[in-house]
Amino acid sequence: MKLPIRSLVIASAVAFGGPGRAHAHFKLDAPASWANQDSLGTPLKSAPCGQSDPGNPAVATNAVTGLMTGSTVTITVTETVFHPGHYRVALAADQNSLPADPTAHPDMNSACGTADIMTTPVLPVLADNMLAHTTPFSGPQSFQVTLPAGMTCANCTLQVIEFMSNHPLNVPGGCFYHHCANVAISATGADASTGGGGANGGCSSGSGANEIGIGCAMLGWLLARRRRSR
Numbered sequence: 068m069k070l071p072i073r074s075l076v077i078a079s080a081v082a083f084g085g086p087g088r089a090h091a092h093f094k095l096d097a098p099a100s101w102a103n104q105d106s107l108g109t110p111l112k113s114a115p116c117g118q119s120d121p122g123n124p125a126v127a128t129n130a131v132t133g134l135m136t137g138s139t140v141t142i143t144v145t146e147t148v149f150h151p152g153h154y155r156v157a158l159a160a161d162q163n164s165l166p167a168d169p170t171a172h173p174d175m176n177s178a179c180g181t182a183d184i185m186t187t188p189v190l191p192v193l194a195d196n197m198l199a200h201t202t203p204f205s206g207p208q209s210f211q212v213t214l215p216a217g218m219t220c221a222n223c224t225l226q227v228i229e230f231m232s233n234h235p236l237n238v239p240g241g242c243f244y245h246h247c248a249n250v251a252i253s254a255t256g257a258d259a260s261t262g263g264g265g266a267n268g269g270c271s272s273g274s275g276a277n278e279i280g281i282g283c284a285m286l287g288w289l290l291a292r293r294r295r296s297r
Contacts, residue, residue: 093229095246096143096207098132101125101224107147108246113239115165115226116247120239131249135256137216142227143209144198144246150231153184153199156212157191157226162247165226166191171242179234179242190215218252225250 094100094108101116102125110120118125134140142156159165174180185195193212198204229244236242251257 092146092148093244093246094145094147095227095248096145097141097209098134098225098248098250099130100128101130101247101249102127104246108145108244111244111246112237114168114228114243114245116162116224117245118162131222131251133255133257134214134250134252136219136252136254137214138256139211139213140225141209141211142197143207144227144229145207146204146229149203150234151201152229152231152234153195154197154210155185155195155228155230156193156197157228158193158214158250159191159224159226160220161222162224164191165224165247168228168241168243169195169230171230177233178236179230179232181232182230182242214252219254220250220252223250223252224248 092107092109092111094104102110102118104111110117110123110125113119116125142154144154155169157166169183169185171179171182185192188195193214194210197210198208225248227246227248231242231244234242237244
């Protein structure tokens with residue numbers, strides 16, 4: 068069940084991220100990013116994957132990380148410029164099928180006071196409100212998400228976004244920063260060097276539980292819906 072709530076912003080966070088701090092960045096360390104990143108993690112502003120940052124064109128790495136269906140995946144990020152906030156992870160057939168950024172709400176300090184959180188994630192969202200923090204990290208941070216059992220794809224997109232509270236609006240990107248990884252999900256989790264997914268990223272599901280088929284159907288539906296709206 069989807070239960071959006073507003074993320075909590077502790078008052079002490081203002082001391083670490085006052086109005087003068089106009090930027091915050093992070094790097095996606097694992098899985099491998101779909102595009103080259105500089106020392107700050109740029110490009111990362113434009114949704115859904117930092118692919119259209121003005122003046123910072125994305126250069127694809129062609130990296131595809133092999134993952135095993137139903138497995139636990141470690142996400143590692145390095146926050147290169149601090150702001151209080153949290154992370155969300157989503158999985159879709161391709162970049163165009165990723166969900167929109169959550170709704171952000173202003174407060175007395177900035178346009179980015181809080182953001183809606185999916186307390187019980189539903190595909191395509193795998194996890195939300197991860198690494199919630201109000202003070203700087205001491206180094207790279209990791210957390211884990213679980214892939215849907217039985218779901219496979221030749222070249223899907225795993226997205227990691229960061230919500231930044233007490234932060235002015237980015238143009239583009241609003242209150243969020245975005246990174247993505249190309250992943251191939253299979254029964255063996257074998258690495259793939261290049262993408263090869265079809266129109267729906269090669270998504271399929273094994274026989275068994277209904278939620279497996281529902282997960283893949285949702286990925287295909289999201290892609291078809293996006294294309295019909297063009």
